[in-house]
Amino acid sequence: MRRRLIVAAILSLPTLAISMVPGLDFPGWPWVALALTTPVVLWCAWPFHWSAGLNARHGAATMDTLVSLGVGAAYVWSLVELWMGATGEGVEHGHYYFETAAVVTTFILAGHYLEANAKRRSSAALRALMDLGAKQVTVLRDGREVPTAIEELQVGDTFVVRPGEKVATDGEVIEGRSAVDASMLTGESVPVDVVAGDTVTGATVNQSGRLVVRATAVGQDTQLAQMARLVEEAQEGKAEVQRLADRISAWFVPGVMVLSLLTLLAWLLLAPGVAAFEAAVAVLIIACPCALGLATPTALMVGTGRGAQLGILIKGPQILESTRTIDTVVLDKTGTVTTGSMEVTHVDPAPDVAEEDLRLLAASVEAPSEHPVARAIATLAEPLPATDFRNHPGHGVEGVVDGHVVRAGRPAWIGAEDRPDRVGTVVAVSRDGEVLGTVTVSDRVKDSSRQAVADLRALGLEPILLTGDNERVARAVAAEVGIDHVHAGVTPADKLRVVRELRDGGRVVAMVGDGVNDAAALAGSDLGIAMGTGTDVAIAASDLTLVQGDLATAVTAVRLSRATLRTIKGNLFWAFAYNVAAIPLAALGLLSPMIAGFAMAASSVLVVTNSLRLRRFGR
Secondary structure, three states, X not given: OHHXXXXXXXXXXXXXXXXXXXXXXXXXXXXXXXHHHHHHHHHHOHHHXXXXXXXXXOOOOOHHHHHHHHHHHHHHHHHHHHHXXXXXXXXXXXXXXXXXXXXXXHHHHHHHHHHHHHHHHHOHHHHHHHOOOOOEEEEEEOOEEEEEEHHHOOOOOEEEEOOOOEOOXXXXXXXXXXXXXXXXXXXXXXXXXXXXXXEEOOOOEEOOOXXXXXXXXXXXXXXXXHHHHHHHHHHHHOOOOOOHHHHHHHHHHHHHHHHHHHXXXXXXXXXXXXXXXXXXHHHHHHOOOHHHHHHHHHHHHHHHHHHHHOOEEEOOHHHXXXXXXXXXXXXXXXXXXXXXXXXXXXXXXXXXXXXXXHHHHHHHHHOOOOOHHHHHHOOOOOOOOEEEEEEEOOOEEEEEEOOEEEEEEOHHHHOOOOOOOOOOEEEEEEEOOEEEEEEEEEEEEOOOHHHHHHHHHHOOOEEEEEOOOOHHHHHHHHHHHOOOXXXXXXXXXXXXXXXHHHHHOOOOEEEEEOOHHHHHHHHHOOEEEEEOOOOHHHHHHOOEEEOOOOHHHHHHHHHHHHHHHHHHHHHHHHHHHHHHHHHHHHHOOOOOHHHHHHHHHHHHHHHHHHHHHHHHOOO
């Protein structure tokens, strides 16, 4: 498609120049125009001719039919005019439409190329998802660690996962304790503590201790492969939006053909001769969609360019139509509504304990740990050195700070009361067995989220929060930003299921997310919007990408998409209005080539000008 577009553009420009610019119409220029236009009509436009032929066999008509018909009529009639002029059989002849055939082909090819390129990029989601998996695994064979390619791993094999390594495949922990980053599945930044007997998932990351795992699923049976299938099925199941021009062409093309035939018959009855054929062909030529070819590509080009300036990347034209009817927006929590990073939200010292002491000791004992919760707590104060540091996976940490044994971890392990009134991870701190208080760490809501949710409501969209986090945290975040409907504790498959249930219920759904666990839901929604700060998988599975990762930009994205679609529809209206107004004149034999050329140029300028209005689109 790209090669055809490049060739068409190179040959169309000089054809347009010598045909339309006064002073460039040198003697013999029609023959040069013929030489330049012939490859465009026969090779560059061949996909449209082929599609028109297939549609005709099934009694259907689309935009391709209109393009093939208009381009063919313009080219063939120009040949007839050229031949008649060369043989001297009609000195009044010389009404050539070579530039029409070439330019229309070029513009329609540009629109098809943009759409085809967007479809090709959609498969990047699957490639990015499968790239998450481990490529090598260390298998235990007869007590020895043997590096092995992941393809050779079998169910029942025992393998080692060191700190910082990816878990090779789904399995059961048979030895060791560790914290595993399972954000790929849950979307949550807090690692999951695992011990012997717990299950782990392939492509998650071991963060601390050494684990020995027995493989329970490999290859296509793993959760990662299942997620890839979910994405693939969601992409295949998303109905491709039929272009507006196709729907209009379904009745416009047959109407033009019937009118052309009636024009021929009427002229043969009333005034037999060459004029009958000229009038009939004029009807076909004036229906040729020059402005129509500009309608979608120009609006899309200007809209996507303006979107890029505003930090919005629009993947392709096929996603635009659904935006005008969207009534529901599903929001992932972590990284979308919230920052996605752990921060200290509350410091609650016990009675008679100074808050400064609690902050200092908590920061000091947590500083040597790599756990995300520990890193957040370590920022509370300038830590003191901690000696004899020990990590107790699943419980907490301890060390000697300034001669005292300090512990930080789960309240039950410390012997402290839990804080059900706090949303997030509650860490209790003790010194020599005395409970000093608690520190609460949670994922903070982005500053712009509450206003963004209000703006989405103002656009007529109902926001829904969809998260793998627990119900209590999800409800608290939803209440803070003004969301009424919440689905908590959901898996990637559950997210896709919720989106499908909403769509099956008649909703038109936009999904906003940033994680691997959002990819299937993004692909399965009517409009997938990914945070540019998120994973490559989410970005590849989405229709729009927000470069800055700000939910407020999602509001701008919806507004821009709607504005771009309105512009395309306006362009299509004026392009067809030009045809509808000019066809009767052509049928009556009143449309001279000069008037036809002026009208066609004016309609094209109108379409381009209307599209350029998108450059003034603001937030």
